[in-house]
Amino acid sequence: MTFTIFDRLQSGGFEQALFHHDAETGLRSLVLLHDTTLGPALGGVRMQPYESENAALEDGLRLAQAMTLKAAAAGLDLGGGWSVIIGDPVRDKSEALLRAQGRFVATLGGRFIPVNDVGTTQADLAVIGTETSPVCADGDPSPMTALGVLEGIRACLRATGGDGNLRGVRVCVQGVGNVGAALARLLAAEGAELLVSDVDSRRADAVARGVGARVVDPATAVVADCDVLAPCALGGVVNDRTLPELRCRIIAGGANNVLAAPEYAAALEARGILYAPDFCVNAGGLTFLEERLLKHDDARAEQRVRQVGERLAAVIEHGRRSGVPPTEAALALARERLRPR
Structure with a gap:
């Protein structure tokens, strides 16, 4: 039997996986929500030139799941999620692309709170925050x-x-x-x-x-x-x-x-x-x-x-x-x- 994305989401207990492409900026992004039982999902925005879309998806799924466990084990009132942007942060990142990412995140209505990760900075999160709220761009964790x-x-x-x-x-x-x-x-x-x-x-x-x-x-x-x-x-x-x-x-x-x-x-x-x-x-x-x-x-x-x-x-x-x-x-x-x- 072929193992599909839906099988992977179901077996891992994921709530939602969103895929987004913005034609104007070339943004290719995913937001993975694992579990929001305890509160909104807080997770990183990772930008990397992944070798494949499947590799990007798998990385995001693993990280989103880890955030759920981290928040729960730490006694926090937060859920777990993650976002992945497929691209080279040196060559492909731009203000327009980050704003497009912000508009994408905004469609979740506050269910996902982004923070910087590999390939993104707090300054990048501030740009994303011009299009969505809340974001974690205040203070380096x-x-x-x-x-x-x-x-x-x-x-x-x-x-x-x-x-x-x-x-x-x-x-x-x-x-x-x-x-x-x-x-x-x-x-x-x-x-x-x-x-x-x-x-x-x-x-x-x-x-x-x-x-x-x-x-x-x-x-x-x-x-x-x-x-x-x-x-x-x-x-x-x-x-x-x-x-x-x-x-x-x-x-x-x-x-x-x-x-x-x-x-x-x-x-x-x-x-x-x-x-x-x-x-x-x-x-x-x-x-x-x-x-x-x-x-x-x-x-x-x-x-x-x-x-x-x-x-x-x-x-x-x-x-x-x-x-x-x-x-x-x-x-x-x-x-x-x-x-x-």
Whole structure:
């Protein structure tokens, strides 16, 4: 039997998938709404020159689903969604195209709240916001994502017998874009021993100089000898190739969809590697954005973001009591919040 887009939407529990083409600007865009049980779907606007429309769709579906779980596990009153623009952000992006994207998003009547992601900036979101509301263009969530990851790493250290002190702990930050660079700075301030990598060697060198880190080859960073691997780039880090070669005892980072497939959670558990579910440990940015939407001040936002560590500790403990990996425990807690009352 042929597997169709409708099969994929139904099997994944998606509410809606919208496809849009604007002839005047050449915009080819998708908005995927996964679940709005808890509130409007907040998600990124990712612009990439995907190799195919199917690749763009699959990326958006995975990210939308991850946002639902992230919001639910973090105790937020938000749903999960994502938007994908097919195109090269350097060559194809224009004000007209972004405004066309805004008009497309406006057709959802506030059910989708966009935020910047790979290939888009806060300035781009401000342009999109000239045609639709609300949008998240006020305040960069990256530092808060990094702060939540820091507290998550602390929780993992405690769960593996430590006291949460990062001094002398070797952490490999894979990817030093906005989130990874912010995390590296926080870790350096805590006295961690840092390894950093990035596909952009100049960016890796600049961050390393700033925090006193050692640069490692991005091709081998995932399997670097370290206490904590902090993936902060694209997903699929744990896969058939990397799993047997991992030399860390904790995986906790800012990237989404770190596991190439769900079954790797049990495989990591079997290897004695504590995996902090990505949708739990990187929820700081989303928490910050909800605080922004609620018009709360920065102090309140930081207080809530620091609770990422407490929530992760509870997930790890729940998993141990139930005899399941942390990912399964986190999914159970998230699904409980999403269950119709």
